Amino acid sequence: EIVLTQSPGTLSLSPGERATLSCRASQSVGSSYLAWYQQKPGQAPRLLIYGASSRATAIPDRFSGSGSGTDFTLTISRLEPEDFAVYYCQQFGTSPWTFGQGTKVEI
Amino acid sequence: QVQLVESGGGVVQPGGSLRLSCAASGFTLSTYGMHWVRQAPGKGLEWVAFIRYDESYTYYTDSVKGRFTISRDNSKNTLYLQMSSLRAEDTALYYCAKAIVGSTWSPFDYWGQGTLVTVSS
Numbered sequence: 001e002i003v004l005t006q007s008p009g010t011l012s013l014s015p016g017e018r019a020t021l022s023c024r025a026s027q028s029v030g031s032s033y034l035a036w037y038q039q040k041p042g043q044a045p046r047l048l049i050y051g052a053s054s055r056a057t058a059i060p061d062r063f064s065g066s067g068s069g070t071d072f073t074l075t076i077s078r079l080e081p082e083d084f085a086v087y088y089c090q091q092f093g094t095s096p097w098t099f100g101q102g103t104k105v106e107i
Numbered sequence: 108q109v110q111l112v113e114s115g116g117g118v119v120q121p122g123g124s125l126r127l128s129c130a131a132s133g134f135t136l137s138t139y140g141m142h143w144v145r146q147a148p149g150k151g152l153e154w155v156a157f158i159r160y161d162e163s164y165t166y167y168t169d170s171v172k173g174r175f176t177i178s179r180d181n182s183k184n185t186l187y188l189q190m191s192s193l194r195a196e197d198t199a200l201y202y203c204a205k206a207i208v209g210s211t212w213s214p215f216d217y218w219g220q221g222t223l224v225t226v227s228s
Contacts, residue, residue: 044220045213050214056216090215092214094212099154101151102151102152
């Protein structure tokens with residue numbers, strides 16, 4: 001099983017600031033089978049980024065992903081009020097599909 | 108538009124059974140792999156099970172193997188999760204989720220709103 005470790009656990013920032021979230025895999029995630037999701041309280045997760053760097057439909061360009069192998073990053077260039085949420089990375093290249101424990105981005 | 112609507116959750120005693128359903132609309136269910144993902148109260152996301160678009164194979168997380176069965180009825184556009192021998196640690200909000208493409212190894216682009224399963228005596 002590929003274990004994903006996200007850091008930091010909580011990120012305290014202000015609107016307009018840049019957020020950098022990290023996801024480290026216990027073994028290589030082949031061919032960038034890495035995705036990022038956003039979850040707000042009381043809502044289902046929403047796909048943001050897949051293939052490590054491709055934005056999903058209707059995701060604004062302030063969200064970007066990078067990385068390969070075992071180290072991946074989600075960057076939010078300028079935080080908007082609606083971006084304060086929990087973010088999860090996920091690997092989808094092998095079973096079991098696994099998620100990181102989440103990073104909470106708070107004001 | 109794509110919609111996934113889960114149902115069938117509730118309160119069940121340890122050792123009991125429950126069947127969850129996920130009604131799909133806005134896309135052709137038979138061409139996509141489908142997943143169940145759960146989230147215990149206040150916790151993170153845990154993938155539970157996958158079924159290929161043609162039902163040719165399924166995958167399960169270790170903790171539910173032999174107890175849960177994922178299935179689908181493409182004619183009814185419905186995904187199922189039959190859960191038996193339920194334990195307290197199965198208490199969670201259960202989401203169904205659609206794979207973004209027909210490939211097995213793809214992320215999840217649509218999620219339902221979830222159905223809550225509580226295992227308690």
